[in-house]
Amino acid sequence: MKITEEMVDYVSVLSRLKLPEEEKGPMAAELEKIVSYMDVLNGLDTSGIEPLSHVFPLKNVLREDAVAPSFDRDALLKGSMGRDEEAFLVPKTVE
Amino acid sequence: MELTKLTALELGKAIQTGQVSPAEAVQAARAAIAAHQGENNAFITVTADAALERARTLTAGKAAGSPLWGVPMAFKDNICTRGVKTSCASKILGDFAPPYDATVVEKLTGAGAVSLGKLNMDEFAMGSTSETSFYGAVKNPWDLTRAPGGSSGGAAAAVAAGEVWYAIGSDTGGSIRQPAAYCGVTGMKPTYGTVSRYGLIAYASSLDQMGPIARSAADCAAVLDLIQGRDSRDGTSLPGEYGNLLASLTGDVKGLKIGIPADCFGEGLDPEVRKAVLAVADVLKGRGATVEEFSLPVMEYVVPTYYIIACAEASSNLSRFDGVKYGWRAEDYEDLTDLYNKTRTQGFGREVQRRILLGTFVLSTGYYDAYYKKALQVKAVIKKAYDEAFEKYDVLLTPVSPTTAPRLGESLSDPLKMYLSDIDTVPVNLAGLPGISFPCGLDGQGLPIGAQLIGPALGDLTVLNAAHAFQLETDHHKQTPKGGDAA
Numbered sequence: 001m002k003i004t005e006e007m008v009d010y011v012s013v014l015s016r017l018k019l020p021e022e023e024k025g026p027m028a029a030e031l032e033k034i035v036s037y038m039d040v041l042n043g044l045d046t047s048g049i050e051p052l053s054h055v056f057p058l059k060n061v062l063r064e065d066a067v068a069p070s071f072d073r074d075a076l077l078k079g080s081m082g083r084d085e086e087a088f089l090v091p092k093t094v095e
Numbered sequence: 096m097e098l099t100k101l102t103a104l105e106l107g108k109a110i111q112t113g114q115v116s117p118a119e120a121v122q123a124a125r126a127a128i129a130a131h132q133g134e135n136n137a138f139i140t141v142t143a144d145a146a147l148e149r150a151r152t153l154t155a156g157k158a159a160g161s162p163l164w165g166v167p168m169a170f171k172d173n174i175c176t177r178g179v180k181t182s183c184a185s186k187i188l189g190d191f192a193p194p195y196d197a198t199v200v201e202k203l204t205g206a207g208a209v210s211l212g213k214l215n216m217d218e219f220a221m222g223s224t225s226e227t228s229f230y231g232a233v234k235n236p237w238d239l240t241r242a243p244g245g246s247s248g249g250a251a252a253a254v255a256a257g258e259v260w261y262a263i264g265s266d267t268g269g270s271i272r273q274p275a276a277y278c279g280v281t282g283m284k285p286t287y288g289t290v291s292r293y294g295l296i297a298y299a300s301s302l303d304q305m306g307p308i309a310r311s312a313a314d315c316a317a318v319l320d321l322i323q324g325r326d327s328r329d330g331t332s333l334p335g336e337y338g339n340l341l342a343s344l345t346g347d348v349k350g351l352k353i354g355i356p357a358d359c360f361g362e363g364l365d366p367e368v369r370k371a372v373l374a375v376a377d378v379l380k381g382r383g384a385t386v387e388e389f390s391l392p393v394m395e396y397v398v399p400t401y402y403i404i405a406c407a408e409a410s411s412n413l414s415r416f417d418g419v420k421y422g423w424r425a426e427d428y429e430d431l432t433d434l435y436n437k438t439r440t441q442g443f444g445r446e447v448q449r450r451i452l453l454g455t456f457v458l459s460t461g462y463y464d465a466y467y468k469k470a471l472q473v474k475a476v477i478k479k480a481y482d483e484a485f486e487k488y489d490v491l492l493t494p495v496s497p498t499t500a501p502r503l504g505e506s507l508s509d510p511l512k513m514y515l516s517d518i519d520t521v522p523v524n525l526a527g528l529p530g531i532s533f534p535c536g537l538d539g540q541g542l543p544i545g546a547q548l549i550g551p552a553l554g555d556l557t558v559l560n561a562a563h564a565f566q567l568e569t570d571h572h573k574q575t576p577k578g579g580d581a582a
Contacts, residue, residue, distance in 0.1 A: 007456070008452065010459075011455040014455050014459065015439075015452055016417070016435040016439050017440050017448055017452065018440045019448070027448075027449065031449070031456065034453060034514070037399060038402070038466060041470065044396060044473060046472035049476065050472075051471030051472050051475065052474045052478060054301055055478060055525075055526060055527030056331075058330075058331065063327060072194070075194035076420075079194070079420065079422065080421055081189070081418070081422075082424055090431050090434065091428065091433075092430075093431050
């Protein structure tokens, strides 16, 4: 499987990463090597096998619908580098 | 009494009988950290003053029912500790101090644990050598020119160097067991779902599990008794009977059926590792176990399956690090997307970015079926192969890693080669099984070799007991690195 710099650009946009120009080539080459190795899975016939996302059977876990205190707002805001007294601050998102 | 030579349970006993106070134990840990931190870099944050203060309050109180009451320990830095910096060894978390404790932290604190701080690791637990940390590489106490393994390298190095008596690490594809092997200590990944993941910063949620690194299987059993249990804050945690592992360790392995998967002893395995691991089978045979070789023909698929699934989950889990709600934020951004891009590109290291890109790729339109869905199907095949093995055997014996500790820098230049070295540990996570890693000898260069025992789901006691039986018969787990003694 060939991984081009354009593909690296595409997944970078999806990942909210912006690699410096000089890193795109080497990253494409590294990913190509890894993805090519992953192609070994094609040697195994898995037709008819149900994909297994979780090793134990999982079902919905419900809790009692009871009112409980939320986390302290100040304590949560304290971890952010962009905040005021009651909110996280980000650049304007809607023109 | 030379405190740093004791196991966690021995120190716990000395504290209970009043021979040693928790404060004296903390002072011994503090001296050991002062002596070794400069050379092995095992810690990111040391909280010795707070530990001493806590030890004094414990001294004034009464010993709870815990055999590890007052014993100094430390947490890997991806486990949330209220008010104490939790960085995942990444620049992107900055000086983030969580507003809450992880469930394991809560439980251990309630059982009288005294934390000396937070342990270094591969950034976001992504790596097999603990070299990708923003806070600098961890070094192996047995040979400071070598890696301690990863990603819980700081945890294994700190226990090996006598800086703490046990540590809590996390294991997504071997991150407890492999560094334990490289550093000559005992580490256990319990059955998936038996330890609450609440407060563990997620790498790959379907594979992540926390567990102990300590000096013996009995120590690991004691820690697991304190941390296992159903937790309503982790929807994947399993209900069950917990808390009786230590009391159930008998060392009796008469009639235990040990399977040796020939496929784990093939090409690429260091002959010294092979010899030392197979010698474990002989010791257990001598105590009444039966040993049989068998074929486990899925080994060539386990590494690609693991990396596809782990990276896919990581690409989703790590999307929360965007500079808005916590941690570090880049400067000079133009708009919201630019804030995200700059923060993430400058805040994540190269290995983390590589795995995010890989994970995004295998989940993207056009490649999802060929890679991600295929990997989930192969995962089902792998799990079935292990299920079938456990119809015939009680435990499986394998190496932890094909070699002993690599030289620093050696693995970073070739990521694929580093990924391939995880072959013996990743299937255990894919199948959700318990696995224990314990020392079984030294190679010609004086580096520790690790053996792994794998059990069926919820067979945690079986693997602990088999490792305990081996440790009753041998003293490999009592070896410490030269210069590993506290000053």
